[in-house]
Amino acid sequence: MTERELWERYQRHLCVVPSVGLTLDISRMNFGADFLDGMRPRMDAAFQAMDALEKGAIANPDENRRVGHYWLRAPELSPEAALKTAITDMQAQVAAFARDVHAGKVKPAKAAKFTQVLLVGIGGSALGPQLVADALGSHRDPMQVHFLDNTDPDGMDRTLGQLGERLSETLTVVISKSGGTKETRNGMLETERAYQQRGLDFGAHAVAVTGDGSELDQYAKGHHWLRTFPMWDWVGGRTSLMSAVGLVPARLQGLDVDGFLAGAKDMDAVTRVHDVAKNPAALLALMWFHAGGGRGTKDMVILPYKDRLMLMSKYLQQLVMESLGKELSLDGKVVNQGIAVYGNKGSTDQHAYVQQLREGVNNFFVTFVEVLKDRDGKSMAVEGDNTSGDYLLGFFLGTRRALFEKGRESMTLTVQDVGARTVGALIALYERAVGLYAHLVNINAYHQPGVEAGKKAAGRVLELQGKLLAKLQAAKAEARSADQLAQDIGAPDEAETVFKLLQHLSANGDHGVKRTGGERPAEARFQAA
Numbered sequence: 001m002t003e004r005e006l007w008e009r010y011q012r013h014l015c016v017v018p019s020v021g022l023t024l025d026i027s028r029m030n031f032g033a034d035f036l037d038g039m040r041p042r043m044d045a046a047f048q049a050m051d052a053l054e055k056g057a058i059a060n061p062d063e064n065r066r067v068g069h070y071w072l073r074a075p076e077l078s079p080e081a082a083l084k085t086a087i088t089d090m091q092a093q094v095a096a097f098a099r100d101v102h103a104g105k106v107k108p109a110k111a112a113k114f115t116q117v118l119l120v121g122i123g124g125s126a127l128g129p130q131l132v133a134d135a136l137g138s139h140r141d142p143m144q145v146h147f148l149d150n151t152d153p154d155g156m157d158r159t160l161g162q163l164g165e166r167l168s169e170t171l172t173v174v175i176s177k178s179g180g181t182k183e184t185r186n187g188m189l190e191t192e193r194a195y196q197q198r199g200l201d202f203g204a205h206a207v208a209v210t211g212d213g214s215e216l217d218q219y220a221k222g223h224h225w226l227r228t229f230p231m232w233d234w235v236g237g238r239t240s241l242m243s244a245v246g247l248v249p250a251r252l253q254g255l256d257v258d259g260f261l262a263g264a265k266d267m268d269a270v271t272r273v274h275d276v277a278k279n280p281a282a283l284l285a286l287m288w289f290h291a292g293g294g295r296g297t298k299d300m301v302i303l304p305y306k307d308r309l310m311l312m313s314k315y316l317q318q319l320v321m322e323s324l325g326k327e328l329s330l331d332g333k334v335v336n337q338g339i340a341v342y343g344n345k346g347s348t349d350q351h352a353y354v355q356q357l358r359e360g361v362n363n364f365f366v367t368f369v370e371v372l373k374d375r376d377g378k379s380m381a382v383e384g385d386n387t388s389g390d391y392l393l394g395f396f397l398g399t400r401r402a403l404f405e406k407g408r409e410s411m412t413l414t415v416q417d418v419g420a421r422t423v424g425a426l427i428a429l430y431e432r433a434v435g436l437y438a439h440l441v442n443i444n445a446y447h448q449p450g451v452e453a454g455k456k457a458a459g460r461v462l463e464l465q466g467k468l469l470a471k472l473q474a475a476k477a478e479a480r481s482a483d484q485l486a487q488d489i490g491a492p493d494e495a496e497t498v499f500k501l502l503q504h505l506s507a508n509g510d511h512g513v514k515r516t517g518g519e520r521p522a523e524a525r526f527q528a529a
């Protein structure tokens with residue numbers, strides 16, 4: 001295609017969204033002339049289903065739940081007055097609480113004010129807040145936000161160590177919709193101990209965001225925490241950023257939450273329109289369908305040319321892959337659907353994996369995110385009249401061309417800046433695109449059955465560990481092999497898991513297990529230390 005033809009294609013297909021200052025360029029995706037028209041019937045059905053979802057239909061049939069994240073930024077759309085009230089009350093309570101914290105009305109036991117936030121959560125209870133804190137945060141914010149998002153003891157020590165003395169002025173926000181996620185529970189208990197070791201009452205420095213009556217809710221209320229904020233079953237974890245999950249940390253950090261919600265609301269209004277050419281979410285969904293043949297055969301590379309958006313791909317990994325990565329279709333057929341997501345930021349990634357994108361396996365499509373505003377204030381010239389921002393643009397356009405020349409497809413989202421409205425709009429854009437795409441491929445985007453399998457398997461592993469430790473205690477100083485111990489605990493077929501457990505137990509002093517013998521699994525011997 002000549003440059004002239006590309007320019008024509010760029011202009012013809014450019015989706016312009018003035019209300020949020022965003023454009024979507026799909027011209028470097030090589031869909032055929034009849035593709036968009038050909039998809040019209042399936043897209044219309046997706047629009048109808050999405051309209052029903054927003055009106056309160058059961059859109060998550062596997063869990064018999066409604067899907068209400070759009071109502072979080074437009075409470076007036078809620079299908080019942082009670083939901084609207086619940087949302088606006090939550091918004092008001094979160095804002096008032098943050099104001100009281102900033103004013104020192106809610107204050108720590110042994111410091112003048114809370115200056116740090118420690119968010120303990122995982123998945124949708126952390127990834128969205130991490131993206132927002134990074135994208136919109138600055139050293140001038142009234143509070144800085146830290147995260148514990150894993151059950152890694154060393155990771156907890158690093159984060160709590162970085163807080164150090166400042167723990168006394170840290171407000172811990174424990175977030176778990178279910179209230180039972182073990183990683184979050186572990187982080188909470190370890191954090192609680194850190195406060196206690198400094199002679200601080202954890203409850204006086206903690207709030208919870210969780211479902212009413214959950215394990216976490218009961219613990220928080222039973223231990224007289226400062227506050228609890230609600231989560232509802234009609235908001236999924238990966239679409240909860242505009243619930244208290246995202247609003248509590250964002251308000252405490254001092255971010256422009258009103259702008260964030262307004263950007264999302266404005267984007268929702270645009271992506272509600274049944275006109276594909278004017279609906280960026282519909283275009284994204286259709287381009288995903290085109291690229292992967294409705295089977296996810298090409299990976300989604302998210303490449304923002306802006307440091308502040310580096311966590312966008314990590315956030316979208318959950319939103320896209322936990323929504324679309326499904327074994328069964330809505331009519332029970334095995335489809336193994338999904339779209340893999342990866343990426344970090346440009347131009348940095350040009351010095352990492354772009355080599356393969358240009359010359360390697362053509363199993364991806366790129367979504368560039370171009371941010372027009374370089375920085376607050378003016379830039380210096382770094383070479384001739386060129387600024388660093390000129391170089392960033394040059395590298396983006398150069399990479400886009402270098403890929404296109406080799407038949408590698410890309411789209412480009414262009415925004416004015418990385419402000420609260422823009423970030424809210426981007427989140428809303430992808431929530432809608434995922435929902436529309438799910439309809440195109442006939443799957444339920446709003447449950448996550450696959451994660452239960454891993455949780456159950458982990459429970460079995462820890463059950464085996466309990467039996468192992470009891471056996472080792474009883475066997476005292478007798479050194480035994482993994483095979484023998486697997487027999488001893490009545491799990492002869494799980495010798496490898498038993499070996500892995502023993503390897504970890506003997507590498508740490510917590511449970512008093514000693515390893516002797518050779519390096520190979522069959523040579524190793526284990527005993528109570």
Ligand SMILES: O=P(O)(O)OC[C@H]1O[C@](O)(CO)[C@@H](O)[C@@H]1O
Pocket residue numbers: 122123124125175176177178179180181184237238322448451
């Ligand atoms: O907020 P919770 O209930 O602790 O769940 C955390 C995450 O775990 C999942 O349930 C499974 O990965 C996610 O959907 C969710 O965001």
